[in-house]
Amino acid sequence: MSLTPATDIVGTKKSGRPIGLLLVAAPVLLVAWMIIWPIISAIGRTIWLPDEGGTESFSLETYRFFFTDQYSLNNLSVTLWTTGVCALLLVLICLPIALYLRFAKGRLAAYVQGLAIFPMFVPSIILSYAVIRVLGPNGTVDLLLNSVGLPHIRSPYLTPWGPVIGLVWDNIPLTVLILLSGLGNVSNQSIEAARDVGAGRLALLWHIILPRISNSILVAVSFTVLGIFSAFTLPYVLGPAAPEMMGPFMQRTFRDLNDPTSAITQAVITFCFCIVFGLFYVRSVAKNRTT
Amino acid sequence: MARALVEKRIDWTGIFFAVALTIVIVFPLLVVGTWAFTNVWRYPSVIPQEFGLKFWQQTLARADVWSAITMSLSLATVVTLLSAIICLPAAYAFARMDFPGRNILFFSFLAGHAFPKFGLLVAIAGIFLSLNLIGTFWGVVLIQLVGTLLFMIWIPVAAFQSVDRRMEEAARDVGAGPFRVFWSITLPQAGPTIAAAVLLSFVGTFYETEGAWLIGAPQIRTLPVLMISFINNQPVIQYGAVLSVLLWVPSFIALLFARRVISSGSFAKGFGG
Numbered sequence: 001m002s003l004t005p006a007t008d009i010v011g012t013k014k015s016g017r018p019i020g021l022l023l024v025a026a027p028v029l030l031v032a033w034m035i036i037w038p039i040i041s042a043i044g045r046t047i048w049l050p051d052e053g054g055t056e057s058f059s060l061e062t063y064r065f066f067f068t069d070q071y072s073l074n075n076l077s078v079t080l081w082t083t084g085v086c087a088l089l090l091v092l093i094c095l096p097i098a099l100y101l102r103f104a105k106g107r108l109a110a111y112v113q114g115l116a117i118f119p120m121f122v123p124s125i126i127l128s129y130a131v132i133r134v135l136g137p138n139g140t141v142d143l144l145l146n147s148v149g150l151p152h153i154r155s156p157y158l159t160p161w162g163p164v165i166g167l168v169w170d171n172i173p174l175t176v177l178i179l180l181s182g183l184g185n186v187s188n189q190s191i192e193a194a195r196d197v198g199a200g201r202l203a204l205l206w207h208i209i210l211p212r213i214s215n216s217i218l219v220a221v222s223f224t225v226l227g228i229f230s231a232f233t234l235p236y237v238l239g240p241a242a243p244e245m246m247g248p249f250m251q252r253t254f255r256d257l258n259d260p261t262s263a264i265t266q267a268v269i270t271f272c273f274c275i276v277f278g279l280f281y282v283r284s285v286a287k288n289r290t291t
Numbered sequence: 292m293a294r295a296l297v298e299k300r301i302d303w304t305g306i307f308f309a310v311a312l313t314i315v316i317v318f319p320l321l322v323v324g325t326w327a328f329t330n331v332w333r334y335p336s337v338i339p340q341e342f343g344l345k346f347w348q349q350t351l352a353r354a355d356v357w358s359a360i361t362m363s364l365s366l367a368t369v370v371t372l373l374s375a376i377i378c379l380p381a382a383y384a385f386a387r388m389d390f391p392g393r394n395i396l397f398f399s400f401l402a403g404h405a406f407p408k409f410g411l412l413v414a415i416a417g418i419f420l421s422l423n424l425i426g427t428f429w430g431v432v433l434i435q436l437v438g439t440l441l442f443m444i445w446i447p448v449a450a451f452q453s454v455d456r457r458m459e460e461a462a463r464d465v466g467a468g469p470f471r472v473f474w475s476i477t478l479p480q481a482g483p484t485i486a487a488a489v490l491l492s493f494v495g496t497f498y499e500t501e502g503a504w505l506i507g508a509p510q511i512r513t514l515p516v517l518m519i520s521f522i523n524n525q526p527v528i529q530y531g532a533v534l535s536v537l538l539w540v541p542s543f544i545a546l547l548f549a550r551r552v553i554s555s556g557s558f559a560k561g562f563g564g
Contacts, residue, residue, distance in 0.1 A: 020390030026377040027440050028396050034415055034437045035403045042414035097312075100304050108305040115312040121546045122320065123498040125515045126535045129522055130319035133326060133532075138334045140322045146335045169315070230407030232501045233515075237522055247409045251505055254413055264417045267410035278405035286398050289445075 039271070046265045062265040074243035076269070078160055082235070082245060083228045086167045087221050090175045093168065094220070098179035099209070102186070113176075120173040124166070128237040131166050132157055162238035163245060167228050175220045182216020183209070219284045222277040230270050246270050326532035346529035356534065359517040366428070366513060367497040370435045374492055378443035379485065385444065386451035397448075400441045412505050419506060426510040434502035439492040446491075450484035451477070487548060494545040498538075514538050 049059045066072045094116075101113050119127070134140045136157040145152060156162045186209055194208050232247035239245060244252070246266060254263035271278075325339065326332065330346070332339035350356055384390070385397050403411060415434060416425065424430030454477050462472045500515040508516055518538065521531045 018390055020384040020388035020393065023384035023388070024381040024390075024396055027381045027444060028399060030377070030437060031399050031402060031440065034418075034433065035411065038411065038414035038418050039406065042417060045417065097308060100308055104302065104305055106302075108302055108309055112305060112308045112312060115309070115316050118316055121542045123500075123515065123538065123542060125498070125500055125518045125522075126323065126539060127319075129518070129531050129535050130323045132522065133322050133528070134319045140318075143335060143337050147337045172316075226404070226407055230409035232409045232504070233519070237519060247501075250409060250413045254416060254505065255508075260417050260420055263413050267413040270407045270410040274407045274410075275405075278407075282401045282405040285401060285404070289398075 042264045042268050042271075046261060046268055049261070062261055063269070065262070066265055066269060071243070072249075072266070075246060075249045078243040079229060079246045079270075080273075082160060082163055082167070083225055085164050086171070086228050087224045089164070089168050090171055090224055091217060091221065094172060094175040094179055095217075097172075098176050098183055099205075101176070101180055102183040116176045117173045119169055122170075124170055124233045125237070127166055127170060128234055131162065131169075131238055135162075135165070157238060158240050160240060162240075163231070163235040166234035166238050167231055170234065171224055171227060174223060178220040178223065179213065179216055182213040182219075186212045215284070219281060222281040222284075225277040226274055226281060229274050323532050323535050326528060327536045329529060329532075332528075346527070346533050349527075350530050350533040350537075353530075355512070355517060359512050359514045360537075362511060363497055363513040363515075366431060366435065366503075366511075367493050370432055370439060370496045371489060371493040373432070373436055374439040374443045375489055378440060379447055382444050382447035383451055386448045397444075400444055403437065404441065409501055409505075412502055416505055425506060427507075428511060431503050431507040431511050431513075434506050435496045435499050438499060438502065439496060442495070443488055443492050446488035447481065447485045450481035450488075453484075454480045490545060490548055494541050497541050 046062050047058060047060060048056045049061060050056050097112065097116055101109055101116070104112075122130075132139065135153070135155055137152075137155050139155070139157075142152045142155075156165055190208055191204060194204055199207070230247050230250070231245065232251060235245035236248040236251070239248065246269075250263050250266045250270075253259050253266060327346070328342055328344065329339040330343035331341040385393065412434065415437075419425050419430050419434075424433065458480075459472050459476050462476050463469075467475070498515060500513075500519070503511060503513045503516050504519065507513070514534070515538070518531065518534055521534060525531060
């Protein structure tokens, strides 16, 4: 199964019959109705607000409220903090794994690769439960520490570190795969050539490998930022009640506080914070698909 | 000579990663598995005082568990079927036909991936509010259906494109009609990959939590949604553990089928790697 076919999506057959359009109409209309339209409508309904008389006029009131409300700002900053820490940790953890997998062969490497990909097959809700059982109060780590006479850990559960642990765990597989795919572009010859002129391991990494995979690192970071900035399940289950990340914050504003306009304002703000990463990510996927 | 020396050296880096990942990845899941088969495990014993299946009976006797299982299975089935009905013909068209706007329409399925997912869900929920789709089965179906589009179009397109066109032409030369060619030549070659896409979207929908929680709760209760409420409000630890093991079964099946697909490298390319 290849997501990157050998031929360009632009086919060679020129029949020009509109029956193709008919066949693709249903999913395309669904995208238009359920993705494009909600985004346009979200921006529209948060800047055209009805006043008491019911007439709509241009107003940035909901945005002004968000950026002057201390609680909203705290939520935004904990989201930025979590996203930054997770992206950094993921690169620091996954780059060594990917480097090892690129150059190692044999059964041990296959085992490491299998484990690194395995979290992809663990739904985040099971992961949340596992994190609570292991790192939560009186969890397995506490049991083990207690049995050798050590004091309890300060549990990350219900602190901002809870979501960080869960989100990093959850994102290891795709980060490793994206970096590994980037490392595939580093040829053995260039590495051997550098070794022959006496380059050490660090010089090799810094001058030969990193420049060639910088794009993959950016793709991995963009993917992580997009996924983590508005993550819901893990922050909702593992994180503190306040400040909360944008995902749980939007959910609570929408359902519990029954205030869709504020929730959609928060959504548009998350769009704005992620737009650069989103466009970069989509552009790389599209480029991969066409070449 | 130098290479032989390198290979004989003990792979300390590999051993380090293997041990670290085993502790971080496998150990937490083993703990959950152990809890599921534990009757009594009181602090501070390192191993459970009593193993057993007591809580399997209790969990499976709960009405909310059964209704969540039924709800999850029927949602995943309906969404996957609908997705296959609308996406597979579209994938065939993208792979084989020429029509105006083909490229831009093909890449339009990426649009959803340029935005943070939950923000997009909230924006969709804003639309659903005025359509009275909040808290309904079909509202959840729609939101989960959108989540399957990219996979269900891009993977089958690749499958249709990799079918050997010469075999199709040969079949046509000996007099086979277009449907006969599709049925006997195209489908058998593209079939396994398409089946993988269908399986992926079934499993993905089965575990979809955020849309179901935002749009469906509390009326539409899927297994992951029930699991959230068990974590938040259920003092009996084993219920969550048993549910985790039950919940993991589809993922295990996907794991068996998808292993080759995912380690092939082209999968990561699909994510922009």
